[in-house]
Amino acid sequence: MTALNRVPSLLTRAGTASALTLAAVGGGIVVPGAASDAAAAATTGTRALQVAASKKGAPYQWGATGPRRFDCSGLTLYSFKRAGKTLPRTAAAQYNQTRHVSADNRRSGDLVFFHSGQYVYHVGIYAGKGRIWHSPKTGDVVRLQKIWTQSVWYGRVV
Template sequence: MTAVRRSCHPARTRLSRLGAASVLTAAAVAVPSLLPGSVQSAEAATLAVKALNVAASKRGAPYQWGATGPYRFDCSGLTLYSFKSAGKALPRTAAAQYNSTRHVTAGSRRVGDLVFFHTGRSGASVYHVGIYAGSGRIWHAPRTGARVRLEKIWTGDVWYGRVG
């Protein structure tokens, strides 16, 4: 009768052989490949973290209007340089970068998403960009006379964009 139970319940037999931890590990590795878009999502997250790390490595670099690195940056020049170094091309200006990203809500923002500061309701009103670092902070090149730095987001009126 034991042989009948094993043949009727192959999953139970495998579970007892492999152990619960092994099955859970196998599921965690196998299941994402079955979900549409999950591989792209993981790649985008890795890209964003790489870009964030590049921006952080530029801490202290001076602001220069129109500069795209590697030693001086304006705001969109820093994001362009950071994502290019991570393997993804972005347009040159903050407004064009906003228009090229997948727009996400503040509630679904992730580390590495772009943070856009704006004066109006259209993408053309975007005037500044930084890279979200978590905990309400961004890496950015703020203005003439300042240096690349980590800073708290100073307004709630921002938009978020995910680079894909």
């Protein structure tokens, strides 16, 4: 039975319950064509963020793209691939492929690009509250860390 076929029976069983209540208890309602690009990006970003967090403690290795070792762009590439999106290999190429957003419009799941002038040298996934999941450097591991500089740009994978 598809989600669309279940909607009438869920609504019948729920009586006057709202669609939000149904969603809260696990009876999601699917309306074809209703998902906006922003909602789809949020879902993809959220999934990628969860994948990155699941790799907590994985060692940094230059050039590694997972599943057990990562460099910074390898972690973002791996995380978004598992969420259903393809990214290029390097941080700079990933920056060029994202929709750029301001710090005021950033949200969890967006990519955070660290730069010096026009040179992008590091990338992580924004986790909210000024923190990112990333694979920092040789001798370190995938971890959640506070953003340590204002020299960052934000990009949304769409």
